[in-house]
Amino acid sequence: MDKMPKWADIALIPFLNLLIAFVLSGLVIFAIGENPFKALMTMIDGAFGSTYGWGYTLYYTTNFIFTGLAVSIAFKAAMFNIGGEGQAMIGGLGVGIACLFIPAVLMPHWTIALVFAMIAGAIFGAGWALIPAYLQAKRGSHVVITTIMFNFIATALMGYLLIGPLKLKSAQESASASFPDVTNLPTLHEVLAPLGISFSKSAPANVSLFIALAMCVVVYLLMNRSRLGYEIRAFGESPTASVYAGISPTKIIIIAMMLSGAISGLMAINATMGQHERLILNAVEGAGFIGIAVALMGRNHPFGVLLAALLFGFLYQGGSELSLWSKIPRELIVVIQGLVILFTGALDNMVRMPVERMFIAAAKRKDA
Amino acid sequence: MVGAKTEGQQATVAPAIELRGISKAFGPVQANKDISISVQPGTIHGIIGENGAGKSTLMSILYGFYKADEGQIFIHGKETQIPDSQAAIRAGIGMVFQHFKLVENFSVLENVILGVEDGAMLRPSLAKARKSLKALADEYELHVDPEALIENLGVGSQQRVEILKALYREADILILDEPTGVLTPAEADHLFRILNGLRDQGKTIILITHKLREIMEITNTVSVMRRGEMTATVKTKDTNPEELAELMVGRKVLLRVDKVPAQPGEKVLDIKDLHMVDDHGVERLKGINLNVRAGEILGIAGVSGNGQSELMEVLGGYASATGEIRVNGDPIDLTGKYSDGRSRRERGIAHVPEDRQEHGLIMNFPAWQNVAFGYHHSEEYQKNALLMDNKKMVEIAQDKMDRFDVRPPLPGLAAKNFSGGNQQKIVVAREIERNPDLLLVGQPTRGVDIGAIEFIHKQIIGLRDQGKAVLLVSVELEEILSLSDRIAVMFDGHIMGEHLPDQTDERELGLLMAGVTGEGDR
Structure with missing residues (x-):
């Protein structure tokens, strides 16, 4: 055995990473004079203790599944798409335009509205990724730099549209008019009620969750079973070998980035269409960046992304409950999230290498 | 051991390098197994073996890239710890790698002093190096223009710069890893003249190669490695290429290729x-x-x-x-x-x-995905319009690997985990079987x-x-x-x-x- 067993790679290591992050967070909480165990209980209770908590946790999870999947696809093609935030914003613009401007006769039911919104969100998100992708493929401008810049451009563009052309004239804030009722997506409360399960009415989780789960399966099949996925992975592993095999780098860079942008853009069906039901500034709330951590922690595997998204959903929801019910300031929640990202993403090897050595040593002892 | 003249002193002169019981494992792979070797000063010692026999690992241990699991290293009779390459340089060991470690757009001089500058200002170091390079050039026939940029030099000259780098760091034990791989026969001859000169000046040289001709031509003693073990150490004059080849492979080898005359067509x-x-x-x-x-x-x-x-x-x-x-x-x-x-x-x-x-190959892909590589559009690998037929791909790979004797015959193993020869068999199987x-x-x-x-x-x-x-x-x-x-x-x-x-x-x-x-x- 030259490496550790698979279960250790996908379960034990992330668990240890998390444990260290939580222990350190606990120490920080202890240092400011609060009880870390009570804090943890508050977070768990806030995120999972009620259907209301679940509703928010799953809402955030849905966002992170989309952005996490988006980052992971680009990762597989060896590209670091930092632009999930902007792509999701512009995806929201697409969703908003579809909801506001497609005539009611074409959208008799929310399911049809959802299809339109998904198409528009995906196209807008993909379009926003296309320019950095083109610049990378044809001009060699690094995609990390250009996607970061495109986040700022997206923010500025949304700002302009929401105080200008798309602004609801009668309102004070920078937001569009509310979407027509037919485009409002059923919440989990409405979905689960016929099954006799009562779910909080005020929680934002909605049917987009199921789209997100389906996306995990679609991305898995795309990456591991389709020819395109094979080519994307081959390119990501070795661009030189891909050229030998007749795979066009330009094509793969552009397609992978557009897929990534499209899935980021789909996030808007959850946030913009499902929750806010109108266009607002900052509907994305940093989910594009969290997606990077989610993809890292999920090892770029769709089901890993799903689990990591759930974890971050918990941190988001549990964190806001914590700041509500304790003296722990809001900023400390960000510290905890930062520690989790640090240990699961950036410092992964710190845990991985000793554990790997341990397994190899153990295997050797057994052989001897 | 060198010849008659040192025969008498043999007992008193400590070996330049002595390795005792060196073992090194990478996971389950025993790269070096209980290797002991002793190299007399002022000799050229060849180390020969197939790829994956453990030659490079052994030299990497000697140069401080890897730490041996067991064993001791003695340099000139003194036990020495070599935790990193700095320690190896201090112990007087210089290494010339197969792939040169030179900064392409630096001059020869700048490359030579890189890492051993005397102070914050370059000028005095350069002046000192210029002088000592001239002395080295005269002494060992190592002529290179000190001001030339590396990128403008031929491979032979670049290799001389590598040797100069080692000598400038006062190495008296020089390890060369497959030095003639990139040289013309004439350049190789020139290199051998330089190595002979270095030996005559009392330097100790370890030559790693898989070319039997070079071993026969220039070494005093030769050690043969096979599967991580040192199978033999013999005086070069007492052996011949056939015997060495047999020692390397562990069976008789055909050095010539049998073939019938060609029948050229269109x-x-x-x-x-x-x-x-x-x-x-x-x-x-x-x-x-x-x-x-x-x-x-x-x-x-x-x-x-x-x-x-x-x-x-x-x-x-x-x-x-x-x-x-x-x-x-x-x-x-x-x-x-x-x-x-x-x-x-x-x-x-x-x-x-x-x-x-x-x-x-895609080194991180399993063998079965590599067997389809480049031909992944072909009909047989598709399940339907959307998906590829992974099961069929594994079957095809298994079949090819069996027939081309790829070892181990595991389609799920990543390409990087096969030896060089087996990797090549995977590529050859893939390309030849397409009946081009x-x-x-x-x-x-x-x-x-x-x-x-x-x-x-x-x-x-x-x-x-x-x-x-x-x-x-x-x-x-x-x-x-x-x-x-x-x-x-x-x-x-x-x-x-x-x-x-x-x-x-x-x-x-x-x-x-x-x-x-x-x-x-x-």
């Missing part, structure tokens, strides 16, 4: 006035005219870097060019949409690339062990005997001479001449490879 490949300019604007191919017929192997000899790689890249579909290439009589696209690797494969061109790790009209083969046996070399050569000849055309590029003259039905020599982007293998020899080809013409070639 022209399969016809190249006319092919020019190619690389990304830096340098013209790499300067009007190539060549043809390969069905049922023959055309070998292209030459020192690497003279356009052979570029020719293969153009033919394989990953570099554009101008001129004309016809395959089976019809021209192929050289610049446009149909000049990629996929179009080439569709025209019946298969390609075993020179660098299997860089081009031929034209097979391009670059350095088919580079980094491949002797056992696998035999097998791969047989496969190439088998394809020729089926009436296919084979274009072979190799820097190993021996390989070119034994496989080819015709030999063309490439130098500086030109074809210098064509010869029949039984009417030429290494000397004549060597001159052509160095760009010398006019010896009655047609």
Whole structure:
């Protein structure tokens, strides 16, 4: 055995990473004079203790599944798409335009509205990724730099549209008019009620969750079973070998980035269409960046992304409950999230290498 | 041990290097197993063995790249710990790597002092180095222009810079890893003169190679490694190439290739006035005219870097060019949409690339995904319009791996976990089994062990005997001479001449490879 067993790679290591992050967070909480165990209980209770908590946790999870999947696809093609935030914003613009401007006769039911919104969100998100992708493929401008810049451009563009052309004239804030009722997506409360399960009415989780789960399966099949996925992975592993095999780098860079942008853009069906039901500034709330951590922690595997998204959903929801019910300031929640990202993403090897050595040593002892 | 004159002192002179019971394992792989070796000062000691025999690991331990699990190192009789390469340098060990570690756009002097500058200002260090380089050059025939930029030097000179670097750091034990791989025969001879000079001055040299000829020519003693163990250490004058080859492989080896005379048919490949300019604007191919017929192997000899790689890249579909290439009589696209690797494969061109790790394989992909690589569009790998048939891909890979004796025959194992020879077998199996009209083969046996070399050569000849055309590029003259039905020599982007293998020899080809013409070639 030259490496550790698979279960250790996908379960034990992330668990240890998390444990260290939580222990350190606990120490920080202890240092400011609060009880870390009570804090943890508050977070768990806030995120999972009620259907209301679940509703928010799953809402955030849905966002992170989309952005996490988006980052992971680009990762597989060896590209670091930092632009999930902007792509999701512009995806929201697409969703908003579809909801506001497609005539009611074409959208008799929310399911049809959802299809339109998904198409528009995906196209807008993909379009926003296309320019950095083109610049990378044809001009060699690094995609990390250009996607970061495109986040700022997206923010500025949304700002302009929401105080200008798309602004609801009668309102004070920078937001569009509310979407027509037919485009409002059923919440989990409405979905689960016929099954006799009562779910909080005020929680934002909605049917987009199921789209997100389906996306995990679609991305898995795309990456591991389709020819395109094979080519994307081959390119990501070795661009030189891909050229030998007749795979066009330009094509793969552009397609992978557009897929990534499209899935980021789909996030808007959850946030913009499902929750806010109108266009607002900052509907994305940093989910594009969290997606990077989610993809890292999920090892770029769709089901890993799903689990990591759930974890971050918990941190988001549990964190806001914590700041509500304790003296722990809001900023400390960000510290905890930062520690989790640090240990699961950036410092992964710190845990991985000793554990790997341990397994190899153990295997050797057994052989001897 | 060197000769009569030191025989008497042998007991009093401590060995320059003595290794006792060195073992090193990488996971389950025992790379070095209880290796003991003793090298007398002022000798050239050869270490020979197949790829993966553990030569490089042993030298990496000596140079501080790896830490041995067990064992001791003695330098001049004193036990020495070598935790890193700095410690190795302090102990007087210098290493010349197979792939040079030079800064391309620095001058020779700047490279020599890199890492051993005397202070914050460069000028005094450079002046000192200039003086000592001149002394070294006079002493050992190591002439290089100190002000020249590395990128403007030939490989032979670059290698001399590496040796100078080691000597400037006052190394008295010099390790050379496969030093002649990139050299012409003449350059190799020059290197051997330098090494002989160094030995006469009392330096100790360890030469790692897989070329038996070099061992016989220059070493005093030779150690043979096989599967991580030191199988024998003998005086060179008491042995012969056949015995060494047998010690290396563990069985009798055929050093010659058996084949029947070629039966050339129609022209399969016809190249006319092919020019190619690389990304830096340098013209790499300067009007190539060549043809390969069905049922023959055309070998292209030459020192690497003279356009052979570029020719293969153009033919394989990953570099554009101008001129004309016809395959089976019809021209192929050289610049446009149909000049990629996929179009080439569709025209019946298969390609075993020179660098299997860089081009031929995806090292992190399992074998079964590599077996489909480049042919992943083909009908048999598709399940339906959307998905590929992974199960079928594994089956096909398993079948090919069994028939090509890939060890271990596990389709799920990542390519990087196979030895060089088995990696090459995967590539050869993939390309030959496509039944191509034209097979391009670059350095088919580079980094491949002797056992696998035999097998791969047989496969190439088998394809020729089926009436296919084979274009072979190799820097190993021996390989070119034994496989080819015709030999063309490439130098500086030109074809210098064509010869029949039984009417030429290494000397004549060597001159052509160095760009010398006019010896009655047609």
